Amino acid sequence: MSIQWYPGHMRKARRAIAEAMPSQDVVIEVLDARMPRASENPVVTELRGPKPCVKVLTKSDLADPDVTRAWLEYLERRVDGPGAHPAGKVVALAVTTDRASDARTRITEACGALAVPTRGRTTARAMIIGIPNVGKSTLVNTLAQRKVANVGDEPAVTKSEQVVKMKNGMMLSDNPGILWPKIEDPTAALRLALGGAIPDAALDYEGVALFGAGVFLGRYPELLAKRYKLTTMPADAEALLLEVGRRRGCLRSGGTIDRHKAADVLIHDFRDGALGRISLERPEE
């Protein structure tokens, strides 16, 4: 499944980010801790060029902690290693559940270590960019210590740039989430879809749920057993989807399983963390 979802506001946002980039001192690139590779947008890599960059892995409260540790090591090595990005830091955060002051300290320290304000300014300008629905605006509110940006659990909540000032003077620019015109890698597209970066209306919903079911069965069967009270593990993704439908009463008249409803249950149990802490990819893959 390749996914194409590149609405007009995204095209505009990409242009606006390119125009604003030269005046920025540091880029905060927001990645999804459950899939740091799939959520690393090649357009963002191109747009930020050689700017110093702090990579923030959000939603780490939803990700498998061991896998997140492995990602941090991997990304730090990539940042420091030969041929790597010249100036970078990596931070993993659970923006909605960590203590806000900790998140602020870690990000401001990381930015402070990298960003030298240019052109006679005394405070740095930081631009926050990443894929849709990854938690950019939530991070802006946490850093600014007030609710300045709208947040919501769907892609494309932020439609244009918003600049806010932190108490320490640093200027933060929140931006609309951007994807790239055609996501060719089908596995990456499915991970992004499952994680909520693409509107459900643009998806083959059952296909996304079956993909998730396969990952959960392969790597987190104990979480499935607990959540759905399974005594034996379904043989494959298809069987799991039907079993979830049966257990959750997703039935059509006549008693057949409503596959769309069952897909909805499975996808949202993953997104909300009700299934447990799950990572969709590992650095060594």
Ligand SMILES: Nc1nc2c(ncn2[C@@H]2O[C@H](COP(=O)(O)OP(=O)(O)OP(=O)(O)O)[C@@H](O)[C@H]2O)c(=O)[nH]1
């Ligand atoms: N569990 C968890 N949820 C988070 C975290 N950060 C953000 N969220 C949730 O993710 C959803 C999206 O957050 P936003 O801040 O609106 O994301 P965004 O990147 O600004 O999205 P767009 O503006 O649509 O591109 C919201 O429901 C947030 O509550 C986190 O660290 N952990």
Ligand SMILES: [Mg+2]
């Ligand atoms: Mg936003």
